[in-house]
Amino acid sequence: MEYKGRLTYAKGTYMEFVVAPNQQVDFGDILVVEGNNGDRFYIRAYDFKVKSRWSGMNNVGYLMSKLNEDGQVENQEELDFYLGGNHTVKIGMAEQLCYADGQGHLYNPKTCPDFFCEVRGLSADDSELLSEIKGDLELGFLKSGREVLELPVGIYGSKAITEHIGIFGTTGSGKSNLVKVLAGSVLSNASYGLLIFDVHNEYYRDLSKYPHIKERLVVYNTNPVADYARSLSLDYSTVGPDDILACATFTEPQLDALYKLSSVWKENWMRDVLAYDTQDIIDDLNASTGQKFQQRTISKIKSICWNLQEELQIGDNEANSVKNMVKDLTQGKVVLVELKDLSPQAEQALSTMLSQRLLCDYASRNEQERLESKPVLIVLEEAHRFLGKKEHASNNVFARLVSEARKFNLGLCVVDQQPRLLADKVLSQLNTLFILGLASKADRNKLEAMCRKDILQQRNEIKNLDCGEMIVATNYMRFAAPVKVHKFETFVNSLS
Ligand SMILES: Nc1ncnc2c1ncn2[C@@H]1O[C@H](COP(=O)(O)OP(=O)(O)O)[C@@H](O)[C@H]1O
Numbered sequence: 181m182e183y184k185g186r187l188t189y190a191k192g193t194y195m196e197f198v199v200a201p202n203q204q205v206d207f208g209d210i211l212v213v214e215g216n217n218g219d220r221f222y223i224r225a226y227d228f229k230v231k232s233r234w235s236g237m238n239n240v241g242y243l244m245s246k247l248n249e250d251g252q253v254e255n256q257e258e259l260d261f262y263l264g265g266n267h268t269v270k271i272g273m274a275e276q277l278c279y280a281d282g283q284g285h286l287y288n289p290k291t292c293p294d295f296f297c298e299v300r301g302l303s304a305d306d307s308e309l310l311s312e313i314k315g316d317l318e319l320g321f322l323k324s325g326r327e328v329l330e331l332p333v334g335i336y337g338s339k340a341i342t343e344h345i346g347i348f349g350t351t352g353s354g355k356s357n358l359v360k361v362l363a364g365s366v367l368s369n370a371s372y373g374l375l376i377f378d379v380h381n382e383y384y385r386d387l388s389k390y391p392h393i394k395e396r397l398v399v400y401n402t403n404p405v406a407d408y409a410r411s412l413s414l415d416y417s418t419v420g421p422d423d424i425l426a427c428a429t430f431t432e433p434q435l436d437a438l439y440k441l442s443s444v445w446k447e448n449w450m451r452d453v454l455a456y457d458t459q460d461i462i463d464d465l466n467a468s469t470g471q472k473f474q475q476r477t478i479s480k481i482k483s484i485c486w487n488l489q490e491e492l493q494i495g496d497n498e499a500n501s502v503k504n505m506v507k508d509l510t511q512g513k514v515v516l517v518e519l520k521d522l523s524p525q526a527e528q529a530l531s532t533m534l535s536q537r538l539l540c541d542y543a544s545r546n547e548q549e550r551l552e553s554k555p556v557l558i559v560l561e562e563a564h565r566f567l568g569k570k571e572h573a574s575n576n577v578f579a580r581l582v583s584e585a586r587k588f589n590l591g592l593c594v595v596d597q598q599p600r601l602l603a604d605k606v607l608s609q610l611n612t613l614f615i616l617g618l619a620s621k622a623d624r625n626k627l628e629a630m631c632r633k634d635i636l637q638q639r640n641e642i643k644n645l646d647c648g649e650m651i652v653a654t655n656y657m658r659f660a661a662p663v664k665v666h667k668f669e670t671f672v673n674s675l676s
């Protein structure tokens with residue numbers, strides 16, 4: 181255990197300690213103050229001041245008199261004589277994070293340590309604190325100032341998944357690597373399902389290095405060319421009006437017609453829209469609803485349905501891969517849906533459709549069935565496309581997932597480079613945040629404004645995060661922890 185210094189002042193949760201000579205303490209260091217009876221106070225250094233017996237005004241004046249007219253040192257030797265010896269101390273200023281009693285229980289700050297108690301670095305021995313931040317899905321190692329400690333940090337899936345997760349960082353900050361590490365931990369844990377919409381088809385290549393890949397990872401593609409991917413065959417009955425809405429903007433009459441079509445023709449409305457002439461559709465809707473829709477309205481719907489049918493190969497497909505996909509997830513597998521070669525419209529429709537099926541399936545479960553199925557996390561990249569201010573207002577499936585999924589044992593992991601584009605209602609529902617480097621001040625401000633105060637205290641650290649470094653803040657952890665995320669290629673070798 182590294183000795184760091186001694187406590188010199190405490191008031192409430194604020195503390196000061198003198199840094200021992202030749203010891204290094206950095207901004208952001210997490211340290212331990214040893215109290216009496218085995219008590220431990222966990223603190224974070226956030227500022228420093230340097231003090232000397234020369235600090236008083238008179239003494240400074242005396243030292244100044246040893247300088248020349250321009251304030252430059254004329255006689256270094258003489259100055260060294262005055263400044264030498266142990267007259268100068270570095271005082272660390274810290275905030276108490278939490279407190280452990282001698283029996284190994286962790287509490288929010290309750291009291292403060294005594295004068296001149298020992299301050300030391302964190303070690304593997306600090307198990308109360310470490311077990312809380314370790315979680316069952318490991319993501320990286322705890323950072324303390326400029327050091328990376330070999331102490332694992334992660335999240336507890338059972339607590340974090342259904343409370344929703346946000347991963348934010350500029351391009352190149354390490355978001356995809358973090359999702360891979362998360363997927364690797366989910367794969368080895370096998371207690372959670374993970375559905376990843378893989379926009380760049382970037383995950384399989386890395387995840388395939390994982391040992392038990394055959395049993396635990398399933399890859400879908402609407403048009404599989406590689407042999408590792410299964411075909412995602414979609415049936416007309418899988419497509420609802422909301423999925424069509426996800427891929428274009430519609431006028432009021434078009435919206436109205438779309439919902440009327442699906443309510444009049446039920447399950448297979450899409451097949452019928454494609455099979456009948458525009459005029460026949462207008463006549464049929466007129467007969468059943470009394471409304472007369474325009475040619476243009478119906479042909480727009482027809483055209484979008486046609487595009488989707490072609491691109492996603494929707495048809496009368498007996499083999500229902502969507503059902504299988506949902507089953508895989510409930511059994512705790514990782515499912516990748518590769519979307520790279522799809523148009524933005526098809527990609528958005530497909531993500532919406534599959535999430536919708538999953539939500540319906542989980543929502544229809546009774547208490548017992550729910551206990552038997554694993555919590556599932558849906559990873560959504562560039563999430564503002566679905567959960568921006570405008571999109572959220574349309575109450576699409578992702579907006580519903582964010583507000584309701586908790587009770588169904590589902591959760592959303594929102595990944596974005598620009599959190600400020602997300603609706604406030606979405607941000608406020610994300611109870612676990614992984615904040616990677618964010619270049620834009622507007623984005624950092626947005627997160628600070630939406631989040632709890634412990635993130636505010638770390639605004640300097642957030643500003644200076646390097647690639648692969650993040651701040652983890654989650655509602656069950658007592659403080660936000662700085663983490664060096666594992667590099668997936670290295671991490672995968674340690675998994676079994
Ligand atoms: N934790 C990490 N440790 C080491 N290198 C990392 C880490 N995270 C990311 N990188 C590297 O940084 C680069 C960008 O990471 P990536 O995850 O693709 O960022 P993003 O998805 O945010 O654009 C990659 O080359 C990756 O290998």
Ligand SMILES: [Mg+2]
Pocket residue numbers: 355356357
């Ligand atoms: Mg990426």
